[in-house]
């Protein structure tokens with residue numbers, strides 16, 4: 245049972261991180277490999293503002309999300325927008341974005357390393373958030389775990405409702421299907437993609453701050469391993485599918501904790517990802533293909 | 541009174557000139573049909589107007605505004621809507637969602653509601669299918685949805701790219717009746733068609749486009765009996781028949 249709680253917490257972090265990535269990938273066809281670096285950037289903001297100014301936790305969360313959202317917006321405005329203009333077709337655009345975002349990730353990673361004094365792990369000041377454990381018999385659940393799961397599940401529902409029922413969400417689904425015709429309806433693709441990119445970045449930022457507090461500290465390379473996990477989660481759940489990301493994230497977290505329970509730990513990634521490959525061989529389009537789920 | 545005025549419009553793709561020096565004008569209430577064979581440059585002409593294709597030269601004016609080179613979404617916001625070739629409905633979205641996307645520029649919920657019921661009264665079949673995915677509709681129903689989606693934008697001018705394409709004759713008749721009904725609402729219509737017979741049923745004025753150039757223009761009656769048109773669109777038999785009738 246304790247493992248279930250821990251897996252649920254970890255899964256919620258994976259989920260928050262993956263949601264933004266799958267949103268941008270599924271609707272805008274932007275596979276942003278700098279998403280992990282944006283995630284670390286939010287923790288960096290948390291590290292800097294708590295050590296310099298001792299800001300309170302809600303403020304740190306707000307600033308981390310805002311900073312990560314704006315950074316993603318900036319990457320979109322400088323790099324992706326230009327690539328969309330110069331590309332011959334969607335395929336070429338996707339490939340160029342992949343390469344360019346890898347470059348952006350490398351730049352952000354070296355900035356982070358320099359600002360945190362060379363690859364040390366960094367975290368918020370301990371007084372920013374006081375972890376309170378609650379005991380239910382032998383099971384220990386902290387207030388941070390409650391918050392992480394609550395935010396993860398809450399934001400999945402909010403995002404799914406937004407995509408399905410809001411004016412912008414509807415336009416995003418139309419944009420994903422046929423961008424040229426979407427423009428004929430009066431939709432400005434630049435501002436719509438800016439909204440989606442900001443949301444994607446802000447969710448990565450939230451995941452960054454929460455994981456940093458949960459673990460105490462993270463390293464500049466935390467974004468890389470999370471990118472790999474998110475990639476599998478999204479492919480597993482179906483690209484662009486919000487509910488698919490939920491299923492995929494929880495599946496991966498559960499698989500990891502099961503493996504960890506029965507082995508020494510060195511094989512966690514191998515076995516967890518092996519299971520994902522197995523699922524994909526059976527269901528190549530993911531567990532919940534987007535067209536059948538929330539993008540219909 | 542606003543009118544669309546094209547002056548010396550040219551559209552090029554690399555070395556290919558798809559539209560050359562086209563002048564034309566469309567007012568409200570009227571249906572201007574641009575007839576031309578496959579590859580004549582009809583779609584390129586409409587794409588040039590709405591900003592989907594860059595103009596090589598020439599200008600597009602809308603009332604007092606020069607809209608040459610504006611982005612498609614800016615042109616849509618001025619009340620000019622294109623119903624594209626092949627309908628291009630948003631297949632994964634429902635019929636109702638397609639209509640709401642059409643009303644993207646019209647944010648008032650009450651206005652959207654009354655407009656949707658207006659569209660449903662014009663095309664009752666859309667009301668029956670409102671919760672269905674647009675991709676599941678028949679070709680004729682998709683064309684009605686594309687018209688309805690355009691009407692949702694409260695347009696002053698609708699550009700139609702071959703609305704009859706791929707439809708059965710009976711359906712074409714009813715689609716052309718809808719085109720006439722749309723114009724009766726005070727909306728200008730610029731319709732490009734390959735199916736001359738169908739377009740001539742509802743058009744007020746006609747322009748013939750051949751390899752990117754306008755070779756003939758006039759009223760429906762003038763154009764209908766012109767040998768060029770008869771031969772190009774209605775077939776050689778029609779020319780012979782016309783000659784033999786005293």
Ligand SMILES: Nc1ncnc2c1ncn2[C@@H]1O[C@H](COP(=O)(O)OP(=O)(O)O)[C@@H](O)[C@H]1O
Nearest residue numbers: 553556558576577578579580581582583584585
């Ligand atoms: N995107 C494009 N790139 C290159 N050539 C094009 C493109 N679109 C159309 N053309 C060419 O321009 C000419 C006119 O095409 P089009 O406007 O589609 O004609 P129509 O709609 O009357 O069938 C044709 O010769 C066609 O091959």
Ligand SMILES: [Mg+2]
Nearest residue numbers: 582583584625
């Ligand atoms: Mg065409």
